[in-house]
Structures are given as structure tokens and as C-alpha cells.
Amino acid sequence: SCIPWIASIHGWLGETHTRRWQWYEHIEGHLVKNAKAVMVGSRSTQKEVEAFGATNVHVIHHGIVVPESTKWQTEAVKLRSEIGAGPDTSVIGVVTRIHPGKGVRLLVSAIIELLQRGRDVIGVIAGVGPEREDIIRELESAGLTHKVRMPGYVEDANPWMAAMDIVALPTLKDSFPFSVIDAVAMGKPVVTTTVGDLPLAVIDGENGFLVPPGEVQPLAAALERLVQNREMRSQFGKRGRKLIQDQFSPAAMTEKLEAMYLSVLEK
Incomplete structure (x- = not known):
């Protein structure tokens, strides 16, 4: 059996991007359906990759450290x-x-x-x-x-x-x-x-x-x-x-990442 792999899709720009990039995104869409899990940055991207047949899709937002108000x-x-x-x-x-x-x-x-x-x-x-x-x-x-x-x-x-x-x-x-x-x-x-x-x-x-x-x-x-x-x-x-x-803390992001990896290991 093949080695399980995880896809990470940051987001697709579709028609707002060049034709070349639209083609890359189209290829990416056909690849993600073979991934054991897919990590995306938003619910809208989740819908897009699921439309290509992807399963086990996880929405994981950035973990952000809030800086001191006087920094910079x-x-x-x-x-x-x-x-x-x-x-x-x-x-x-x-x-x-x-x-x-x-x-x-x-x-x-x-x-x-x-x-x-x-x-x-x-x-x-x-x-x-x-x-x-x-x-x-x-x-x-x-x-x-x-x-x-x-x-x-x-x-x-x-x-x-x-x-x-x-x-x-x-x-x-x-x-x-x-x-x-x-x-x-x-x-x-x-x-x-x-x-x-x-x-x-x-x-x-x-x-x-x-x-x-x-x-x-x-x-x-x-x-x-x-x-x-x-x-x-x-x-x-x-x-x-x-x-x-x-x-949107780093801890919340880490928890979601851990859950995604466990979902792959348990299959």
C-alpha cells in the first residue's frame, strides 16, 4: 500500500489569477482526492476541495501571537x-x-x-x-x-x-x-x-x-x-x-493539527 500523505491547500484564487496558476490549481484539485487528509485555511476552501472529491478535510486557521500594544x-x-x-x-x-x-x-x-x-x-x-x-x-x-x-x-x-x-x-x-x-x-x-x-x-x-x-x-x-x-x-x-x-491562539491551532494527524494514523 502507498505511504499516506497530507495535502495543505492555502487557498485558490481561481479566475482572479493567471491562466497558468488556474491550471496549477486545477491539477491540485485532482490530486487532493488521493490525500489521507487535507488541511485548508478556510471553510470556503474546504468546500472547493470537497467538490473535487477530497475527504477528511480539516479547517485549521493560523495561530496568532498577539503582540505588545506598544511594540514597533x-x-x-x-x-x-x-x-x-x-x-x-x-x-x-x-x-x-x-x-x-x-x-x-x-x-x-x-x-x-x-x-x-x-x-x-x-x-x-x-x-x-x-x-x-x-x-x-x-x-x-x-x-x-x-x-x-x-x-x-x-x-x-x-x-x-x-x-x-x-x-x-x-x-x-x-x-x-x-x-x-x-x-x-x-x-x-x-x-x-x-x-x-x-x-x-x-x-x-x-x-x-x-x-x-x-x-x-x-x-x-x-x-x-x-x-x-x-x-x-x-x-x-x-x-x-x-x-x-x-x-486564534497558537495552542488552538496545535490542537487541531494534532487531531488531523491522529485521524490519519488511526485509519
């Missing part, structure tokens, strides 16, 4: 100064792969909408990806590169997130992205979409706002609510940290 504060103050953010400026941003599926263009459009309404905001979108150069050219044409910063690859995402007042990821298709979960753990109010298992980590109206994927106006409205209410941002941040501590 010195670096954050320096970064805010470098991008021209004043004490009353709301820095809206994210550290992510700048890929069509992440909804980065939507975020840029929403930030521009707030600027046109006269809000004191600066956008920061750190990371690399196929859309980055095109977005930078569009910002240059509009004369907005000083208001929407795109620093590219950053060695450590944490100081950049610490410098943000609001983290936003209007992703179109996702599983359980670190860019959102780490921000919640850091005590940042988050605006994201209803895809994947994001509603488990961002409770609408409690520690952030959930908006429909692909729509600029609801995104801009949610961001504006947070920009206008510093106290709301503070309360959302505190609730988010507690949620991660209570539900």
Missing part, C-alpha cells in the same frame, strides 16, 4: 513622519501582494474618494505584484503619489502596520489572509470583504467593517466612518485583539 511604536512614528502624516492624519493601508484578486485598485479608488471629500488621509500600500507599476503610473498622472504611497517590498510588515490607523483589504477572493489577521491582532480596525473566513476575524460593527467585494462606494463609506471617529477606531482595535487572543 518608535518605527511607526518615524514612518508616519517620512510619509508626511500629521497628528490628525488617518493613515489607511495594507501590506499585501499587489495582485488583482486583492482589490488594491478598489482601495486606491476609495482613498481618492476620501481625498476628494476633503478628508485628511494618506494611503500606504506596501508590497509587490503585477499591478504595482500600473497603479503607480496612474497615481503619477493624477499627481497623487504623495497621498497614496507605494513603498514596494518591505522586509518587516509590522512597523508599517503599526503606522496605520486603519487597515483595509477589499479582497475579491481569499481564504484567511495574514495581512488582515495580523492587523486585527495588532489592534487595528479593519475594513475588508465578506469572502473566505474573514467574517470570523472581522465582526462587522465590532472590530471592523465588512463590505461587499468589488464595490468602491461601500468601501469608501466604511473607511470614512472610521476616519471621522477616533474613539470607534480605539474600541474596534481593543475588541479585535481580544478576539484573536480568545479564538
Whole structure:
């Protein structure tokens, strides 16, 4: 008999990715049905792999260590100064792969909408990806590169997130992205979409706002609510940290991993 093996599927991007990657994901889908167990990062991915015939599928979310609230504060103050953010400026941003599926263009459009309404905001979108150069050219044409910063690859995402007042990821298709979960753990109010298992980590109206994927106006409205209410941002941040501590600890992840391996050994 063959050696039992376990598949780990982080998430499929489907039509939001290139044709080549769609083909890879299709092959992966046909392979997982032969695995003795499959580990996935969200319930939506679980449904996708089960549709290919996979059995013994385990949803195991990231185990997150909640950092000290003042960690990276010195670096954050320096970064805010470098991008021209004043004490009353709301820095809206994210550290992510700048890929069509992440909804980065939507975020840029929403930030521009707030600027046109006269809000004191600066956008920061750190990371690399196929859309980055095109977005930078569009910002240059509009004369907005000083208001929407795109620093590219950053060695450590944490100081950049610490410098943000609001983290936003209007992703179109996702599983359980670190860019959102780490921000919640850091005590940042988050605006994201209803895809994947994001509603488990961002409770609408409690520690952030959930908006429909692909729509600029609801995104801009949610961001504006947070920009206008510093106290709301503070309360959302505190609730988010507690949620991660209570539900997404490394211990909880380890327990689920152990259960998955035991399910394979017992067969």
C-alpha cells in the first residue's frame, strides 16, 4: 500500500489569477482526492476541495501571537513622519501582494474618494505584484503619489502596520489572509470583504467593517466612518485583539493539527 500523505491547500484564487496558476490549481484539485487528509485555511476552501472529491478535510486557521500594544511604536512614528502624516492624519493601508484578486485598485479608488471629500488621509500600500507599476503610473498622472504611497517590498510588515490607523483589504477572493489577521491582532480596525473566513476575524460593527467585494462606494463609506471617529477606531482595535487572543491562539491551532494527524494514523 502507498505511504499516506497530507495535502495543505492555502487557498485558490481561481479566475482572479493567471491562466497558468488556474491550471496549477486545477491539477491540485485532482490530486487532493488521493490525500489521507487535507488541511485548508478556510471553510470556503474546504468546500472547493470537497467538490473535487477530497475527504477528511480539516479547517485549521493560523495561530496568532498577539503582540505588545506598544511594540514597533518608535518605527511607526518615524514612518508616519517620512510619509508626511500629521497628528490628525488617518493613515489607511495594507501590506499585501499587489495582485488583482486583492482589490488594491478598489482601495486606491476609495482613498481618492476620501481625498476628494476633503478628508485628511494618506494611503500606504506596501508590497509587490503585477499591478504595482500600473497603479503607480496612474497615481503619477493624477499627481497623487504623495497621498497614496507605494513603498514596494518591505522586509518587516509590522512597523508599517503599526503606522496605520486603519487597515483595509477589499479582497475579491481569499481564504484567511495574514495581512488582515495580523492587523486585527495588532489592534487595528479593519475594513475588508465578506469572502473566505474573514467574517470570523472581522465582526462587522465590532472590530471592523465588512463590505461587499468589488464595490468602491461601500468601501469608501466604511473607511470614512472610521476616519471621522477616533474613539470607534480605539474600541474596534481593543475588541479585535481580544478576539484573536480568545479564538486564534497558537495552542488552538496545535490542537487541531494534532487531531488531523491522529485521524490519519488511526485509519
